[in-house]
Amino acid sequence: MRRQVLLFFSMLFLCPVLGQVSYSIPEEMSKGSFIGNIAQDLGLDLKRLKTGKARLHVGNGAEYIELNKEKGLLLIKERMDREAFCKQTTPCALHFQIILENPIEFFRVTVEITDINDNAPIFKMNNMLFEISELAVRGSTFVLERALDYDVGMNGLKSYSLYPTDNFVLKLNDNAGGEKEVEMVLEKPLDREEKEQLTLTLTAVDGGEPHLSGTVQIHVTVLDVNDNAPVFTQSTYKASLMENSQKGTSLMTVTATDRDQGTNGVVTYSISSNTEGILDLFEIDGTSGEVRLIGKIDYEISKHYQLDVKARDQGGLTGSCKILFDIIDVNDNIPIIDLMSTTQSIPEDSTFQTVVAVMNVHDADSDTNGEFQCFLSESLTFIIENTSNGFYSIRTNGELDRETASEHNITVTCSDEGVPS
Structure with a gap:
């Protein structure tokens, strides 16, 4: 037994x-x-x-x-x-x-x-607003919000187009992450006396079959006399951040200067909303450029964060920089x-x-x-x-x-x- x-x-x-x-x-x-x-x-x-x-x-x-x-x-x-x-x-x-x-x-x-291919490209903003001086020189660039496409690979976001192109043309640049940076470049000088308001359509197209697309309207108000855009002291800022950093922690301060005088030289700062959830984690003081942590970061969810920061003067011209945060793992x-x-x-x-x-x-x-x-x-x-x-x-x-x-x-x-x- x-x-x-x-x-x-x-x-x-x-x-x-x-x-x-x-x-x-x-x-x-x-x-x-x-x-x-x-x-x-x-x-x-x-x-x-x-x-x-x-x-x-x-x-x-x-x-x-x-x-x-x-x-x-x-x-x-x-x-x-x-x-x-x-x-x-x-x-x-x-x-x-x-x-x-x-x-x-x-x-x-x-x-x-x-x-x-079950997701079309979308823009987080309902429209984009620009105030641009009629004295803006040919070649002036204006950073546009990127579209989001939740599909990947060939079904992901592939290209953009801008219409009409009477005054502006589209410029696309590949960033380090393989994404398309989108800029609107002034090709023909603006004349406020001829046309004070311009409306353009930015279209994002994916690579699926059939192609899916999303659009957003760009509204341009032509202003008088502002011929210098804000310029950041660095095009890219880098910093390391512990994943257990507390909410409210001051991370860095970015600075952009504008050679114009008066209100046209006053710069305000903002973080672009083109990355999903980024505005729930970081904020920037619109006046000082101080960047603070407002959410909980987790190394196991994301090891890197990129913030696209825009500086805008009172005449409507903009400059941009990137902030790259490398997240340091802790034993949590x-x-x-x-x-x-x-x-x-x-x-x-x-x-x-x-x-x-x-x-x-x-x-x-x-x-x-x-x-x-x-x-x-x-x-x-x-x-x-x-x-x-x-x-x-x-x-x-x-x-x-x-x-x-x-x-x-x-x-x-x-x-x-x-x-x-």
Whole structure:
């Protein structure tokens, strides 16, 4: 007669990965759509799915994917919007595991969500207003707000056009991030006596098929006598910022000067709103140019921030600069232990290195702050092994004797390498 040894776990870890498979599907597939024949692709018998109590370990993506154990198929559980799921991150993929029991087996599955052209470019502003002196010289430039397109790759924003072009032409420059900087350049001098108000249309077009576009109107009021635009002391400002910096922290002060006198030389500052959420994190004093932190930044969400700052004089001319913040990581995340499967009892004559539990451990921090070590409470009966990146298994490490110990309490502790840990 075989006796069972009871096992109790407080936090646990992984068995070897037996296989993996990848699929690629477009976003917005309807509920119930076919992803792949997972049983066939992994070489599993349908009976094994049932006897092994096959289940998906999907984590945060559990609402989107389901397993049909009767047919061995992966299906869409809920429609997936790539932009909501991954924002601008590419490639966009859902990673999960298939777990089987008796014996424990573990398979990795990756489902890449590809983009479709379901978003047109949009402008955050309803219109753009400029007041420009009739004495503005040919070649004067005016910074325009960029459009936003939530699609990526070929479906993302590709080009701009300006109409009419009687006085202004469009100038596009690629910045360091691969985005198009948009400027309106004065080609033909303005004459207030001839025309005091101008209306232009800026159109942004994406690269999808068919093309989608968005437009915004530019209203220009022609003013008298202002022939110098504000100029910043630097075209690009750079600074480092700890991710645990407090709201209200003063980060830097930017300065632009205008050679005009009187009201035409008075400069005001503003941050452009072309980057999603940037105005929720930073603000600038319109008079002094002091930049302050007003929101909570998180290194794990974004490692860099770029602010496009505009200086405008009272005559309507503008100058611009960039502020680049590099976010410094602090150890603000603990290792997370995700228990995937456990065995509650085991025969005392089990073979050496029998797997009794599998788990996944991850730490959202980066570099040494995100590195960790895991160990068991003092025990010679069991050992913990790192079977692959972030995945662990607990195995027997000696003979089991129910008469000596009918129960075992196993505690797993994971500590990161940050200071303090």
